[in-house]
Amino acid sequence: MKKRILIADDEPNIVMSLQFLMEFEGYEVRTAADGETALQILGDFRPDLVLLDVMMPKRNGYEICQVVRETPALAGIKVVMLTAKGRDIDAEKGLALGADSYVTKPFATKELVATVKALLGDA
Amino acid sequence: MARFAKARFALVLVGSQALAIVAAALVGAGVWAALGPEERSALAAGVMERGPLLVGLGIGLLAGYGLLVWVLVQQHLAAPLALAQGTRLITHGNASHRLEPLGGAELRELADAINALAAEHETLGGELEARVAEAQQRLGEERDRLAAIVAEASQAVLVCNLEGRILLYNLKARELHGRATDGTSPDGGAGLVGLARSVFVILERALVAHALETIQARLEKGAQRPVASFVTAGGGRLLRVHVSPVLRGGRATQEASDPAPRGAGTSAITGFVLRIDDVTRPLQAGSRTEAALQALTDASRRALANIRAAVETLLAHPGLEAERRAAFVGVIHDEASALSATLDRAAPELTSLRAEWLLENMQGADLLSAARSRIEGTLGLSTTLDEIDPGLWLKVESYSLVRAVVSIGSRLQRRGVRELRLALRPAGRRAHLDVTWSGADVPTEIIARWEDDPPDVDGEPMAPTLRAVVERHDGAVWSQGDRPSGPGFIRLVLPVAEAEQAPLASPVTRGRPEFYDFDLFHQPGQTPELDERKLTALEFTAFDTETTGLNPSDGDEIIAIGAVRIVNGRLLHQEAFEQFVDPGRPVSQETVRITGIDPALLRDKPPIEEVLPRFHRFCEGTVLVAHNGAFDLRFLQLKEAVAGVRFAHPVLDTLLLAELIQPDLPPTGLEGIAERFGVPVLGRHTALGDAIMTGEIFLRMVPLLRARGIETLREAREASQRTWAARLEY
Numbered sequence: 001m002k003k004r005i006l007i008a009d010d011e012p013n014i015v016m017s018l019q020f021l022m023e024f025e026g027y028e029v030r031t032a033a034d035g036e037t038a039l040q041i042l043g044d045f046r047p048d049l050v051l052l053d054v055m056m057p058k059r060n061g062y063e064i065c066q067v068v069r070e071t072p073a074l075a076g077i078k079v080v081m082l083t084a085k086g087r088d089i090d091a092e093k094g095l096a097l098g099a100d101s102y103v104t105k106p107f108a109t110k111e112l113v114a115t116v117k118a119l120l121g122d123a
Numbered sequence: 124m125a126r127f128a129k130a131r132f133a134l135v136l137v138g139s140q141a142l143a144i145v146a147a148a149l150v151g152a153g154v155w156a157a158l159g160p161e162e163r164s165a166l167a168a169g170v171m172e173r174g175p176l177l178v179g180l181g182i183g184l185l186a187g188y189g190l191l192v193w194v195l196v197q198q199h200l201a202a203p204l205a206l207a208q209g210t211r212l213i214t215h216g217n218a219s220h221r222l223e224p225l226g227g228a229e230l231r232e233l234a235d236a237i238n239a240l241a242a243e244h245e246t247l248g249g250e251l252e253a254r255v256a257e258a259q260q261r262l263g264e265e266r267d268r269l270a271a272i273v274a275e276a277s278q279a280v281l282v283c284n285l286e287g288r289i290l291l292y293n294l295k296a297r298e299l300h301g302r303a304t305d306g307t308s309p310d311g312g313a314g315l316v317g318l319a320r321s322v323f324v325i326l327e328r329a330l331v332a333h334a335l336e337t338i339q340a341r342l343e344k345g346a347q348r349p350v351a352s353f354v355t356a357g358g359g360r361l362l363r364v365h366v367s368p369v370l371r372g373g374r375a376t377q378e379a380s381d382p383a384p385r386g387a388g389t390s391a392i393t394g395f396v397l398r399i400d401d402v403t404r405p406l407q408a409g410s411r412t413e414a415a416l417q418a419l420t421d422a423s424r425r426a427l428a429n430i431r432a433a434v435e436t437l438l439a440h441p442g443l444e445a446e447r448r449a450a451f452v453g454v455i456h457d458e459a460s461a462l463s464a465t466l467d468r469a470a471p472e473l474t475s476l477r478a479e480w481l482l483e484n485m486q487g488a489d490l491l492s493a494a495r496s497r498i499e500g501t502l503g504l505s506t507t508l509d510e511i512d513p514g515l516w517l518k519v520e521s522y523s524l525v526r527a528v529v530s531i532g533s534r535l536q537r538r539g540v541r542e543l544r545l546a547l548r549p550a551g552r553r554a555h556l557d558v559t560w561s562g563a564d565v566p567t568e569i570i571a572r573w574e575d576d577p578p579d580v581d582g583e584p585m586a587p588t589l590r591a592v593v594e595r596h597d598g599a600v601w602s603q604g605d606r607p608s609g610p611g612f613i614r615l616v617l618p619v620a621e622a623e624q625a626p627l628a629s630p631v632t633r634g635r636p637e638f639y640d641f642d643l644f645h646q647p648g649q650t651p652e653l654d655e656r657k658l659t660a661l662e663f664t665a666f667d668t669e670t671t672g673l674n675p676s677d678g679d680e681i682i683a684i685g686a687v688r689i690v691n692g693r694l695l696h697q698e699a700f701e702q703f704v705d706p707g708r709p710v711s712q713e714t715v716r717i718t719g720i721d722p723a724l725l726r727d728k729p730p731i732e733e734v735l736p737r738f739h740r741f742c743e744g745t746v747l748v749a750h751n752g753a754f755d756l757r758f759l760q761l762k763e764a765v766a767g768v769r770f771a772h773p774v775l776d777t778l779l780l781a782e783l784i785q786p787d788l789p790p791t792g793l794e795g796i797a798e799r800f801g802v803p804v805l806g807r808h809t810a811l812g813d814a815i816m817t818g819e820i821f822l823r824m825v826p827l828l829r830a831r832g833i834e835t836l837r838e839a840r841e842a843s844q845r846t847w848a849a850r851l852e853y
Contacts (some may be wrong), residue, residue, distance in 0.1 A: 004218075011429060013427065013429040013433070013454045013457065013458060014432055016433075016454060017432030017433050017454070020436055031581070055421075066567055066603075070567065082428075084421040084425040084428070085418075088600065089553070090598070091618070095600050095603055104424065105425055106424055107428060108431070108435070109439075110435065
């Protein structure tokens with residue numbers, strides 16, 4: 001069975017690239033453009049990993065990360081946070097709230113793919 | 124003394140002569156008793172025969188003896204007394220007086236010695252006087268120089284005693300607060316800064332107290348020159364205030380061998396100096412720059428991420444179908460154009476650096492103990508501190524930070540938390556300030572919401588949110604509600620400062636400050652009841668109102684208020700209050716005739732409910748003085764409700780005081796009394812002119828009241844009441 005990835009980001013321009021790259025790697029991909037939608041899809045789609053942008057409308061990435069970590073039904077989902085916030089303090093906060101990895105924009109797509117594969121045990 | 128000497132002389136003379144006569148009589152009686160009867164008759168015959176000779180001889184002997192005693196008394200009793208008197212004159216009266224040589228050789232020598240001593244005493248006295256005069260002159264020059272420096276300073280400078288009374292200020296301070304507190308009216312606003320006024324009218328007391336506490340804590344740790352600063356908002360302006368302590372200088376004479384220097388004992392704070400900058404503009408510029416920089420960075424990162432992802436997809440997949448390929452190229456083009464536009468917009472804003480000067484170094488332990496005492500003091504919430512590394516220094520703005528922590532405590536308390544734990548641990552370039560609790564159900568999403576709610580302590584509407592406070596520190600905040608796995612916590616991440624140099628072990632003698640030496644810090648406070656203070660030691664506001672008519676309860680209104688302050692027996696003309704008031708009703712022809720006020724002039728003036736609060740602040744802490752004050756006060760009191768202030772000041776009435784001083788003269792108007800007390804009549808029927816005249820009259824009354832045994836405010840008030848009662852009885 002294909003492993004599943006949720007891409008939550010409000011910028012279609014990056015979602016397009018990420019979706020293409022992840023599907024090319026053989027993952028089943030769903031996308032969400034805001035926090036509320038992301039939370040819904042998390043419950044329905046039950047992905048193995050979520051690529052989570054920090055700055056999103058409605059619920060931000062930190063909140064969603066915390067929900068994932070506090071909800072037993074969502075246990076085990078890997079969380080990779082993506083953000084345009086460059087301060088190291090933001091990365092620290094993301095990791096403190098339970099993210100598995102924290103990637104600052106801009107990033108090398110190869111490295112992102114490698115990170116995702118490593119987290120899903122496909123490396 | 125001379126009388127005493129003569130009496131003693133007479134006593135000695137008469138006494139010793141009587142003794143000689145008694146002795147002679149006893150010898151005669153002894154001889155007489157030893158003789159036989161014939162011998163007795165022979166002796167009697169012999170004595171009778173030479174009677175005149177014997178009597179003459181006796182008188183001669185007595186006289187000679189008297190002379191001898193007189194000479195002795197002159198030499199040994201009167202002469203020393205004369206010397207003593209002369210010496211006393213030299214000591215207490217005329218230092219250039221010299222003693223006449225008197226009496227025997229020994230006494231003449233004593234007189235010479237005393238004269239030599241007197242000469243030296245006179246020389247020394249002269250030198251001392253010259254030195255005192257020189258020192259006073261130097262002090263005067265230093266004072267003038269300080270006043271000149273302060274006057275020329277580009278910052279606003281205020282020197283205050285510990286109670287916050289202003290002892291010295293410069294023009295900048297007046298200007299700053301004239302604008303800061305009341306942009307619309309330079310007259311009323313500027314009057315808030317004045318000698319002996321409370322500085323807490325213009326600066327929040329809590330902020331200054333917090334700064335002084337910080338300074339005191341550092342002094343106790345042995346810091347040499349601790350200063351503190353804060354930023355405060357007022358009248359739409361941001362003021363940066365530096366606080367430095369004025370320390371008592373004279374007691375810093377510690378033994379050099381004392382191995383344990385104790386700052387606390389030798390450096391009592393007797394006052395403080397405030398230096399104030401208006402940082403509204405730099406701060407606004409700073410935060411605009413900061414926001415622009417942040418926005419630019421974020422936007423660049425986003426755009427670059429999108430471009431890179433697209434480019435790298437294209438590169439990694441050369442065989443992409445044309446349609447897909449065009450879509451990715453489109454993304455690259457869009458994002459690159461957007462990024463150019465963002466850069467163009469941001470460039471002008473990026474001219475200065477972030478406003479990091481808001482932050483100051485503080486020992487972590489100090490910050491936490493300040494937070495704990497505020498939480499326990501204001502909330503009564505039990506708080507424990509984990510052990511904190513004394514070498515951990517933070518770069519913080521402590522006032523708003525402490526307030527933010529108290530606000531967290533207050534919210535947790537309302538959610539049922541009974542005990543807090545504060546901890547501070549270093550984490551690289553930053554430190555974690557953790558507020559921890561357990562045993563209460565506080566969900567994570569509730570806490571997360573607190574970040575953006577304004578803090579609810581102190582009832583300050585301007586208080587920044589927790590997020591704003593943390594962002595000011597370039598920090599972050601995150602939190603976690605109670606879980607089975609551990610207690611709930613809120614973590615504030617704060618920047619670490621380089622540790623301040625620890626004070627050296629050797630005690631340092633702190634000299635007096637080099638360029639000034641005021642006696643101003645000995646002014647007594649307002650705290651003991653005003654009533655018991657002498658009239659000469661009180662501050663007064665002499666005031667007068669002009670009104671549309673004489674019947675406040677029939678709708679007559681105030682059209683002008685004038686007031687002037689009296690401090691230390693001086694009328695301060697430059698600290699005056701003058702404000703016209705829109706009465707909101709027509710002004711009668713009669714009033715126009717008396718006051719010369721053009722009704723048209725009043726139309727754009729503020730209403731009484733705006734003017735009275737300002738006047739109230741102007742006379743805070745003073746005794747009101749008015750002529751026929753009952754009339755003016757009635758007008759003020761009728762407006763208390765609409766203006767939201769209360770005039771509970773003690774009041775003295777020059778009309779009643781005049782009757783007290785000159786009970787036999789008929790009561791008269793202000794002008795008549797002014798003439799009686801020799802005060803020139805100027806500017807009649809303008810509120811300020813009458814207020815100044817009332818003040819001058821009052822100043823001339825104070826010594827006359829003292830002559831009648833009326834010295835304190837209580838005595839003056841009670842005597843006035845009696846006069847008032849007496850008038851009513853007629």
